[in-house]
Amino acid sequence: MNPAPTAAPARPGLLPLDDALAALLATAQPLNELETLALDEADGRVLAQDLRAALDVPGFDNSAMDGYAVRAAEVAAAHAAGAALPVSLRIPAGAVGAALQAGTVARIFTGAPIPTGADAVLAQEEAEPNTDASGSPQVRFLKPARLGQHIRRRGEDIAHGQVVLPAGTLLGPAELGLAASLGAAQLPLRRRLRVALLSSGDELIEPGHIAPERLPPGAIYNSNRTFLRALLQRLGCQVSVCAPVPDRLDATVAALREAAQGHDLVLSSGGVSVGEADHLKAAVQALGGLHLWQIAIKPGKPFAHGWLERAAATAGGRCHYIGLPGNPVASYVTFLLLVQPFVRRLQGVQDVSGCASPGLPQTIELPAHFDWPSVERRREFLRVRRNAAGGLDLYPSQGSGVLSSIAWADGLVDKAPGQTIAHGDGVRYWPFGAALG
Ligand SMILES: Nc1nc2c(c(=O)[nH]1)N[C@H]1C(S)=C(S)[C@@H](COP(=O)(O)OP(=O)(O)OC[C@H]3O[C@@H](n4cnc5c(N)ncnc54)[C@H](O)[C@@H]3O)O[C@H]1N2
Ligand code: MOO
16 A cells, blocks of 8 residues: 555544544443353353353363273383283273273273273274284284373363353354353353344335335435344344434434333434434434544444433433444444444453454455555545455445445455555455454
């Protein structure tokens, strides 16, 4: 990327993205209500208390191979003399063998407990079993054993009492498997976040309500509601979809007042810019207040965050409010950049760097296979896709109403304010896979 010497500073008043995210997270007090659920119900949820191991894993010294449990010194002597050793025990997984008699070996299988007295395991590929003159099993080893080889020691994975999953862990298949391996049947979880989803705009029609050929002039289908709901559900939120809000201040105030009841967050799209029909900000100020509005990013400038006071007659207290821009791409991108880490923090996830673009571990430097000569004062997020040559292609239309750019792209290029991109430049690429992680 090339710095553009002529770039003017971002307009005063527009908050840098990193500052906006920090301000947003500073207000996100994690929910403190818990619920206990069975492991099978806990996928995608957040652990509310440390999970400590109530046992050692493995719980006993056991064999890592199908083979023979031996005394290494005896195998060394027998191997040097070309002699066989008698097989005195057979220990399958799930059984417990007796102590190993001196001068003998035990047939053993993967996962079976090591008998007292044995100090190594030889894989069966390294052994030649046969029988002695009286028909009893014996075995000749092709090589000596290293002391301790192929023995999985008690507690080598997890020690009794150890914190295995700290509070705030986002539970996925691996974490749930780990909890199961410790015998946990249920887990204490943060309760799900309750989100009211609201769309604002007289032009919006729900898909299915009017067929495309009968759509009135000026009307469009509500796309934001559908993808925002899906994004929220992927984050494990309980989503209530509110009726579309007409472009009137009184209707917007009434809709927000109702949405605040029984929800932790009211998320709206549209009506947060500067137009005469953009009533969301005024309505939020009437019912609570705004912490921030307008961020120096493109798309997504009119992003707003504030709070709504709930009616004292009901539960009372404050409900978070986030207003996303109406342009679908701006709505989608600001969800990824700001709403996702905010939701995660409300859910009790402490380290949200993995799901917030400004926390850079998730970005990769890749060569741009496109030119972007235009100078933009805001930090910009371009819709791109990785190509077979290891570079990034740009979606040809980067308008913030072009939702097909999001569907086509597999990630975003994070472009600094005032910079241009020439073909071959290394750029910061943020894959959607990481964004939605
Ligand atoms: N004079 C200015 N005009 C605008 C500015 C500005 O700074 N000064 N900012 C522009 C930017 S940037 C954006 S982004 C938009 C956002 O405005 P709003 O959040 O108030 O959104 P609306 O005006 O309601 O709608 C914008 C656009 O998006 C369509 N839309 C709205 N909701 C939905 C939905 N649920 N599904 C699909 N499409 C939706 C709407 O029809 C408009 O086309 O403001 C610029 N203007
Ligand atoms: O910031 Mo707007 O979101 O460019 O269209």
